[in-house]
Amino acid sequence: xxxxxxxxxxxxxxxxxxxxxxxxxxxxxxxxxxxxxxxxxxxxxxxxxxxxxxxxxxxxxxxxxxxxxxxxxxxxxxxxxxxxxxxxxxxxxxxxxxxxxxxxxxxxxxxxxxxxxxxxxxxxxxxxxxxxxxxxxxxxxxxxxxxxxxxxxxxxxxxxxxxxxxxxxxxxxxxxxxxxxxxxxxxxxxxxxxxxxxxxxxxxx
Numbered sequence: 483x484x485x486x487x488x489x490x491x492x493x494x495x496x497x498x499x500x501x502x503x504x505x506x507x508x509x510x511x512x513x514x515x516x517x518x519x520x521x522x523x524x525x526x527x528x529x530x531x532x533x534x535x536x537x538x539x540x541x542x543x544x545x546x547x548x549x550x551x552x553x554x555x556x557x558x559x560x561x562x563x564x565x566x567x568x569x570x571x572x573x574x575x576x577x578x579x580x581x582x583x584x585x586x587x588x589x590x591x592x593x594x595x596x597x598x599x600x601x602x603x604x605x606x607x608x609x610x611x612x613x614x615x616x617x618x619x620x621x622x623x624x625x626x627x628x629x630x631x632x633x634x635x636x637x638x639x640x641x642x643x644x645x646x647x648x649x650x651x652x653x654x655x656x657x658x659x660x661x662x663x664x665x666x667x668x669x670x671x672x673x674x675x676x677x678x679x680x681x682x683x684x685x686x687x
Contacts, residue, residue: 515567
């Protein structure tokens with residue numbers, strides 16, 4: 483057994499693996515599956531390309547060949563994406579069609595070493611199925627910026643797991659993003675007052 487000292491890491495000769503819980507997972511050249519390749523999903527792909535990630539995506543409408551080539555993304559059926567991805571990221575709108583999009587079946591298709599990331603809406607995942615998958619190590623981990631409900635009750639089982647990271651829906655909590663959202667809201671209001679097309683119109687479902 484080598485003890486941790488400076489740059490040394492404890493290694494067990496009996497098990498032949500690094501005995502350190504703090505070791506992370508490398509994203510460089512890993513496979514990222516993006517479910518929902520809209521405006522935000524596409525920007526995620528642009529950033530992932532810098533890490534030389536293999537990018538698979540599933541979307542209601544397939545991107546053009548030029549757009550795919552620009553970020554090195556390949557369209558994939560949902561089942562194949564789940565089976566092949568090291569990281570699965572949800573970037574979809576919450577609709578009747580996407581509610582509980584990821585459930586027990588979908589989680590069972592993922593690699594046991596995979597991480598599920600949700601930056602869309604909490605109800606896109608069947609949270610009971612996710613708790614079970616994390617407890618049983620069906621998947622390695624989950625990173626959630628959104629939950630259902632928000633915030634979770636203090637006794638929710640997700641809060642008791644050590645293989646999940648939960649942030650309180652703060653993906654846009656930067657000074658710059660807050661300023662941009664305020665400016666966008668003002669631009670929308672001015673457009674309405676001047677009877678012009680609304681730049682960021684939200685269509686009723």
